[in-house]
Amino acid sequence: MNAVTFFPNLADTPFGKALADKTGVQVKYIHPNEQQTKEQFNLMIASDELPDTIEYDWTGRSAGSYPGGPEKAIKDGVILELNDIIDKYAPNLKKKLEEDKELDKMVKTDSGKYYVFPMIRNPAGLVFRGPMIRKDWLDDLNLPVPTTIDEWETTLKAFKEKKGAKAPLSVTYTGGNFEIRDAFIGAYHTSNTFYIGDEGKVKYGPVDPEYKEFLTLFRKWFAEGLFDKDFALTDSKALDNKMLTGQTGATVHQLSGGIGKWMDAMKKQDPKFKLVGAPYPSLNKGEIPFIGQRDFKYNPGASKAITTAAKNPELVAKWLDYAYSDEGAMLFNFGIEGESYTMENGTPVYTNQIKNNEKYTLQQMVSIYAKPNGPYEVDSRRNWNTYPEQDEAVKIWSNTEAEKHILPAFLTPTDEESKELGKIMTNVNNYKEEMFVKFIVGKEAIENYDQYVAQIKKLGIDRAVEIYQSALDRYNKR
């Protein structure tokens, strides 16, 4: 949720003013357009007109993050290596890094360079995304929350036939990203991207033989109308519409952006409307899901690096370090005492103004008084869930073996490796996405799967796996 919805600039929010007051630093914020963050970041880098500090993903791992990762960004002279700066000017952050070795490993490069002031997630907030389903429909139809692929099929069929859902299962697909991530795919013991196999080796899911089984399933569901016919065109707005008009009864989405948002929206119109989290589906009943969404303590996208354009990096560092102090943490997490929160028995509680606002959701209100995401440590006492179903969903979604199988997001291939990786993955991603949709909509015969795998191999996937493997080995040695 973006504060810019209410104020043109973060500096004008109560939060921005309080921060300027406390630190004595007046800051000019530049906010990219939410839809085009990646393009605007790329343009900013290309034009070499950098602000003092940039909140962006520098890991080089996710789509859009700085290609080549932090080592390259430092070498390119875009951002500063922060080791000395943290030592001298960021005592609060330094303390946190010294106390938490696991975090320390995540936020530095193979050669031990620090490059950001990190957002440190609350350990209870690492899982926030997963399959969800209309509980009120399930109750009407006398069905349990589905756990296996077969149960899902039965449920979706019932949604279609008895509830008139045009697209019983629908997920967003934007900018070539299929937001189902590893749900359903994980049932076949593989993943939508690179993952760590049971033997501890890096693998690329979309060329696994098991991946074909997932494609076969979704192809069937698509043909039978159980899976959204327009899935490749469904952005989050379209999904909102489908969820709220009863065209869709199940999706894979976020805790607050999904369950919370939709239940809020339906509170008045249809008080029965109820969404609950469903476990990541498995093939056989009782299996612990192979993989699911689970994030890391360090959130690179909401972390700030200091650029080489900063005239006074020491001051920037001090300003950023304030967020890790006890006082700063309260401001960043809860906002202003007496206005957005009050202390009750030593625990901060959001005021009514924030919690029960007529027009805006809790998250929208929090974004004015505090910073929902950003470089600071998230307080474990903070909870934005407004419905018990949300707390429940986190528990359900957490029960996976994701921790074992997800590739750490902070691997740092070397400069040369990154370049090679970039060339390979650009082609692979393009080809994979195209074939993915074609397999599902039935335009490509599923028998051609082997040719598809062969083509991806030809594009160099084995080399990419090799690069990630060696980066993983180095990461483990950090």
Add this chain to the structure above:
Amino acid sequence: MAKHPSQVEHSTRLPYARTKTLGRWGLPKDIRKNPWLYIMLTPVLLYFTVFNYYPMYGALIAFKDFSPRLGIMGSPWVGWEHFESFFQGIYFWRIIKNTLLISIYELIFAFPAPLILALLLNEVRKTLFKRTVQTLTYMPHFISLVVVCGIIKEFTMSDGIINDLFSFFGWERVSMLLESEYFRTIFISSGIWQNIGWGTIIYLAALAGIDQEQYEAARMDGASRWKQMLHVTLPGILPTIIILFILEMGRIMNVGGEKIILLYNPSIYDTADVISSYVYRMGLQEFDYSFGSAVGLFNSAINFTLVICSNWLSRKMNNTSLW
């Protein structure tokens, strides 16, 4: 006394057709003669220098391994590497084919559409009706492309209005933007819808410039409305058509990338992916500036060649040309 159409053929030159060449020392002399004209020209020249010619040196990065920090001059040279990897890439022929096909369809279907509408409007004698049609057909031109594409998406969805219509006649519902074979039709027809009215403006202006005496003469010779259009109207606006055609040729490889990017998705890349959308994906989304720029340069080179050729051809055949 009315002139026969064939006698006036060459008098309908457009004002910017070449009329006189300056001699070797003509320019300084001309400046002294018309100082104000040249002063007024200065901002225009400046504009083109700053915004169109100066950035051209940036095209150098197509031959370099561009890194923003090192800058254009500082980045190392790599020669034709990016061009080679483009020509050898698995998508080269596909995007060339798509670009050409969409352009050719545009030339066949979209280019004549405003001309036809203008000719039809020209035959309408009821001013009120003519104005109404004109205004209605102009309007889509002013809708932002993003909105237009949103409308197109909504309409072509499996439960959209177009599917409602077709399913009424017993067709099966399909998500049209997921089907590669529909893409070109959707792209071209929505383009016509959006631009037909706007395109007629120039033709209507040219039509207004035709000497009314010619029609009188034609009528005296016993020409029907149809014959009048064929022998008076069409030749009268032919130079305009040709100029617009040459301009269109220059854009032949420049299929509207924005619109495609807003409309396409991976399942229809095989008909929808064109050079400009590919450049966008590679250059800006994947951060491969040099590669993107190499592809873009290649594209411009073809466009340049096409304009020169069609201009030359038209000068030979019709005596009408841009320069």
